[in-house]
Amino acid sequence: MEKRTALPISLQPSNLRPIAYRILSKKHGLNIQTDALQVLTETVGSKFGSEWKGSESLQFLEDIAKVWKIQDRGLFVDGTGLKAVIKELTYKDGGSVSFKATRQDTLVDDPVNVEIGFDELKWNDFFRFINPDKQPNYFFDHQRKQFSLIPTPSSKLTFQTKNAVSYFNRRYHLIRDRLSRNSSFQKPSFSSISSIQKSVSNQINELTLIKNVLGRDGSKFLLFGLLSQDAEGNYILEDSSDYIILNLKQAYKSSDCFYCLGMFVIVEGIYSATTNVSTNSNVISGCFYVNYLGHPPAERREVSLEAYGNLDFMGINRDIEDTHISSSHIFRINKNLRKKLLSMEKENVEHKLLILGSDCFLDNAKFMEGLKKLLSKIEDSIIENSDNAPLALVLMGSFTSRPLTPTDSSTATISNSEDYKNGFDNLASILSKFKNIVSRTKIVLIPGPHDPWQALYTLGSSNLNIFPQFSIPKIFLNRLEKLLPKGNLIIGWNPIRVNYLTQEIVIFKDNLYEKLKRNDIVFESDIQREVEKVEKEKEKERISHGKISLDDIDTNQPHVSYKTRQARKMVKALLDQGTLQPFLSNLKIINTACDYALRMEPLPSVVILSDSSFPNVSVTYNGCKVINITKAMGSSRKITYAEYFTSTRQIDFSDLYF
Template identity: 50%
Template sequence: MINTQTRTSLPIKLQPSNLRPVVFRTLTKKHGLNVNSEALAVLTETISRKFGFDWKSIQTQQFLEEIAKIWKLQDRGIFIDAAGLKKVLKKITTKEDASRDQAQNQGQGQKAGRSDTLVDDVVMDDADEIQIQWQDYFKVISPNEQPISRFDRVRKQFAVTLRNERKDKKNKTPLLSRLSGNLKACVESKNNQYHLIMDRLSRNDNFQKLSMTSISNLSSLSKDGALLNNEITLIKNVLGRDGQKFLLFGLLSKNTSGEFILEDSTDYIELNFAQALKNQSSYYCTGMFCLVEGIYSASGGNSNQDQNYIGGLFYVSNIAHPPAEKRDKSLEAYGLVDFLGVHRQTGFPLSSHGDRVAKIPKQYRKKLVQMEKSLTNHKIIFLGSELHFDSIKVMEALKKFLHRLEVSIIEDEGRMTPLALVLTGSFTSRPLAATTTSATKISNSEFYKSNFDQFANLLSNYPQVISTCKIVLVPGDNDPWQSANSLGSSCLNSFPQASIPRVFVNRLERLLPRGNLVLAWNPTRINYLSQEIVIFKDNLMNKFKRNDILFPQDAELLKDPTDEMSGKERIDALIQRKEEHMSSKLKQARKLIKAILDQGTLQPFEKNLKVVDLQYDYCLRIEPSPNVIVLNDVSFDNFEVTYQGCRVVNIARAVHEGSRKFNYMEYLPSSKKFEFKELYF
């Protein structure tokens, strides 16, 4: 806060034209806010009276900064009008008076505090009076309920708006037309991802312009292979600089000749990977955004005949992913936006304005975290995927699991409350496919419905589970209606996958209390107080393994140096490496997690690997990174990996073929810990 207690400057009469340059530099150029003439007049009068002859001092700039921060936190838009400005000024004046009175009562001559504290206090005036109920902040949010968020590359902020449900219902455009038709939307989606990652890199100290003090410490790679201390160069700027070394960033793909190219917002360039060393801690596939370090040569390459191409060849020495960013840092950079739109349903005073979603102050978030830590009796249970209700073994396993859960609820007497059971499909062993005769179609539908009726009958034997837990159903490849076209093939499904139609689960819905059956999409999100939990089902590991690029130098790196040793020398070398040994499964898991978090999306591939409905592409974005990602990848084992503060777990198949072991896990939100469990049946 600005210290105005000792100011002695006499008020003066300023004209709006005097103040306009200062306002433009601070509010418009720096914060992207536009001040109309009436608001400028109000601001001129206030600053004339408040600062007088010192109106050109640093205090005026700090005062304008406070106005900008409060205006943005209250989500009043990009246009500052007179009425809104007067309300903000009134808040600032009230806080200054309160701080001055408090300082006088305590006999202290210190400053009232930082401007950040003032902003949080201003926003928290009404929020302090609200009693937080954890039930209001425990929501399962599917893509059709999630606010639409698009990155504005000009303002460097997210534009987040609530979904218009009426408009969505009126949208009768066929699904296949939406998936295949909009080329412009496809290009724009990749452009937004490029600019979002570039904005992330602009906050990373390793990719800033070099200062004189850091030149002596310049190195290409850190110990773990990450690129360090380099300024990113646009591809268009390498033209005419033959033989020089650069760091480039862009989309890795192939041209029509099958050559690797890198493309950014200015141009593209052909790549030569003959001597390239890649960071071994991640996967690399076409369709990803990568950092490449190397030397530009004006000659060479197979694309020099193209007049629209800058020419030359880029000899890559190192390649790496753009490093991910911790959730708190990203949220702070983007103004603590409520990306899931949960707070608008809770009575929070600044939850939304019209169709726009507001930002959540840091003090309010702290209250959510404090409550979160205090609720040590809460847990969420995730069952392994491929819960085929038409399988006798699966139903036997579920019966024993539900019995154990029922007994634990009774014996614990509320000390440990399971908030939700998350069940992930496919819920049938065969896809619900269209066939040639109408009679068969009916029988297929009835067969699928009977599976859920059978599960409802089983669940009815456990009243404590019914009254306590939400039942969340996440669809799989064999579930309707995508399976009618894909025949259960994951390659032919599209993301996001809509929920299971209610017509198949009406008996289950009648059994459970109102609101306790959640028909979720794939992917879907759970909001628990301050935490965002992403649930996603896909065979990601197989995709990464199949599409990982093998560079010429990789063959050398894969060779084991001990293979050429013999006798005692080889034994000694193996003993020395014992402590450094890490299982190949864990290495693969770490590589997968680093790839998706660095790319900031659950599908960092070319569009031919998976069709994405572009009107919901934001639901696949994981930037800012969530607190937890739960993968349901049946092509891989259970694992738990933490990267940049994001905890990622994989829960494999519920019941493996030939096994009598039921696979599930429990999550304790208060401590953010997972416990993998097995139940023999």
């Protein structure tokens, strides 16, 4: 039966005001302004006529309120914004009232995109390399428990100063919000005798603010905060309320992770008001005796995305050319679109990324010889089957064995710059011989510590390198730009992100393992544990007189190699902390104006690390696959690279001898 069309009537704002107040204000907490009420009155009168009090009209007001809140338009409903919402609600069905065309199911904020059919989608529209300057800067508002999009600031200096001050605060509130969704740290939803007895015995894993331990001497608490040291060298834990001195002499930590200053940790222990090791009168008196110390557990990507309303953190659906959309407007991803993209991922089984190891020294003749052989192998495979062409060939810096540094002589400085440019000219010369690679594969360049312009003041030291690191200046790459088709040369930052359909891939070059291991805090319990382990081995050897029988081997415990154990420790530290640089500023300098580029919250689909201090490894933790690729070329004549297959999310490590 066809739907009946109501004749329009002329309504007065005073007629609709009680209904609008009941639904928009009382139920949804919105304040409708006079001009918006006038727009709403005209719309309802023309759409529903004499049925303006009916269920469809009331549902229409409900839909308006939902869309307004989903779009995060604020508490005050104005006429201009209301017109846009009404237009979006009625666009798809030619004026019929339906919530299917609302913000939660559209591709982007522009209502015109509602018409886009999923059958018209092309996979390459959702395959992009995104540098930090093009990545949306989402700021977590801990009071609203939501992300807000920060527009480009008018004054970068003021913006950076403000970010530097609140850098650790933002990390704290984001991890704290993650823990609030973890069932292990939630209060019981109802009271019962058992739950009351449990709370009396202080066994609930409820996080307590540091300021709330005052006056509760001898009580057991679970605290969460930033691990650091005060001016007197005491370990302290700091949260949003205060900080307290920690006694770690009897503390045990989980052996599956690194613990460094600058990390956020969960500590369990007992507060003592009588012990006061600090002379600072501003700090909470007493001391917190830590029994156990652990990391805040990471959260699976899909859980975080759902909690934050499926925000488009990568900006892949953002139409930059659409000038009528505000720069602070939030974009969300359609769930049906995500399903379609996931289906396209499974279909394109031949798609892959090819990543070389770090330190692709273009001034090294041996490396260039190996690179030429690798390119020849790729070219031959493309000729054999065009589907074998990799989507991208990622080259990791540094691209020179010597840092590009200033010298006392201007002539020498020019010579250094020319040598550096010659390396990329030689790369362009080699690539020109492989037509299929040039036409079908993107070439991605990611800088290292020896590359400009940072090398001019860091002198190649990775400790002085600022992250995110800017891309290599185009002045050195003009021959590559002329050779490659438009869009096939990606001059990346470090780190850089890749959006491939539903996957978020982070590529990052840094020697993280050495940094984590060197700054890992060694507790007295760690030393005691090692001593007991050595004594146990000696006792076994003494009893067996140096002979080991099959009965002495514990076959129930799976054997895990040292490399895998260390890789798991590194991966857990990074993902639990939700950042690529979980250190204090004295260990690593962060450009806080772009610190969102280092954030891993929600977790990426894949993290590709290029750590020359650690061997090739692949570890999956909480659904996030973390891959490390070592040096591109060691002492032997072989090129190390990896192929990441996007359809199956599998990684293949390979060595090519030449």
